[in-house]
Amino acid sequence: MSQADLSIHGQVSRTGATEVMTAPTFSVPAKKMAMWLFIIADTATFAGCLVAYGFIRNSTPNWPRPFHSITNVALMTFILLTSSLTMLIALRSAQKDDKAGAFRWMMITAVLGILFAILHIREWMGMIGEGATLFHNPWGTPLFSSTFFSITGLHLLHVTGGVVALIAVGISYQGGRYGADDLEVTGLYWHFVDLVWMFVVPLIYLMNLSH
Amino acid sequence: MAATETHTGGIGKDVAVYICLLVLAGIQFVIAYQDISASQMFVRMLSVAIIEGGLALLFFMHLSKNRGLMWFVGIFTVAVLIMLQYGWTDSYRLLDGVQWAR
Numbered sequence: 001m002s003q004a005d006l007s008i009h010g011q012v013s014r015t016g017a018t019e020v021m022t023a024p025t026f027s028v029p030a031k032k033m034a035m036w037l038f039i040i041a042d043t044a045t046f047a048g049c050l051v052a053y054g055f056i057r058n059s060t061p062n063w064p065r066p067f068h069s070i071t072n073v074a075l076m077t078f079i080l081l082t083s084s085l086t087m088l089i090a091l092r093s094a095q096k097d098d099k100a101g102a103f104r105w106m107m108i109t110a111v112l113g114i115l116f117a118i119l120h121i122r123e124w125m126g127m128i129g130e131g132a133t134l135f136h137n138p139w140g141t142p143l144f145s146s147t148f149f150s151i152t153g154l155h156l157l158h159v160t161g162g163v164v165a166l167i168a169v170g171i172s173y174q175g176g177r178y179g180a181d182d183l184e185v186t187g188l189y190w191h192f193v194d195l196v197w198m199f200v201v202p203l204i205y206l207m208n209l210s211h
Numbered sequence: 212m213a214a215t216e217t218h219t220g221g222i223g224k225d226v227a228v229y230i231c232l233l234v235l236a237g238i239q240f241v242i243a244y245q246d247i248s249a250s251q252m253f254v255r256m257l258s259v260a261i262i263e264g265g266l267a268l269l270f271f272m273h274l275s276k277n278r279g280l281m282w283f284v285g286i287f288t289v290a291v292l293i294m295l296q297y298g299w300t301d302s303y304r305l306l307d308g309v310q311w312a313r
Contacts, residue, residue, distance in 0.1 A: 026277055027279070028277065036284060040287055040291075043288050044288075044295075047295055051295045051296065051298070055301070059301075070240055070243065074240060077236050078233070078236075081236065084232075085229045088225045088271060089222060089225070191267055191272045192272070195267045195268065195272075198232075198260050198267070199257075199264065201239065202239050202243075202256035202257065203253075203257075203260075206239060206240065206242070206256060207243075207252060207253065207256065209243050209244075211246070
């Protein structure tokens with residue numbers, strides 16, 4: 001790495017007459033590295049929840065399978081996957097200095113996130129209408145409802161946080177306060193939310209589909 | 212402002228990965244309707260989910276562009292995931308094991 005590269009990517013500190021230059025970890029800018037560390041920690045959180053769910057499901061006889069249709073969850077999956085693509089388009093537009101395009105695609109991503117959340121809440125309301133709550137389950141063991149609402153609720157919380165971040169970063173990018181690298185960091189988070197859903201769908205929904 | 216990595220490959224590659232992910236998600240939905248045991252279904256669905264997650268990590272999150280970071284994230288995450296598995300045998304014990312747990 002040349003001196004010029006270090007002055008761009010690295011952190012420069014001066015100790016007396018000696019100039020010490022340190023390249024960032026894995027040549028990744030600090031805020032991107034911070035997001036990766038958050039993603040690793042959040043992976044452990046979701047993995048802990050899903051493993052606990054697996055443990056409970058495995059040790060509970062007559063686990064209920066209340067889902068009759070996959071239409072809603074299929075639509076939600078399609079929307080979330082599409083939102084990852086629109087986020088990538090936003091990032092590519094930002095890297096080409098197409099500010100208007102990047103902002104537009106980020107807002108499309110946020111709208112898809114909102115749509116996902118609305119479908120999710122609609123599904124929750126349907127289940128609550130049938131008598132399922134965090135501590136009660138009309139189809140058998142209350143552990144089903146507890147795990148279902150806890151895990152999908154944690155994911156929905158992440159989606160909601162992601163939508164707020166997309167809108168806030170998008171507006172700040174449009175206003176010139178944030179750059180393409182900030183969009184990339186927000187995009188990392190959004191793709192992670194999508195990634196978690198890829199595990200939540202089969203384990204929570206599809207494994208509990210009634211035949 | 213920190214320099215941004217420019218990710219090469221174009222939108223075509225992103226769309227290709229997106230279509231792969233849609234197909235894999237579709238496969239999971241097909242598996243859900245197969246007449247197989249819960250354990251077989253679990254293994255098949257989890258395998259597809261791991262492939263999906265790998266594609267998202269490598270191409271959507273651009274981990275394939277940074278080998279050092281890829282190994283760091285990979286080793287750290289896999290170690291945590293492995294450590295979380297220690298309780299499985301206990302779940303079988305609760306299901307059909309000692310008398311007091313029945």
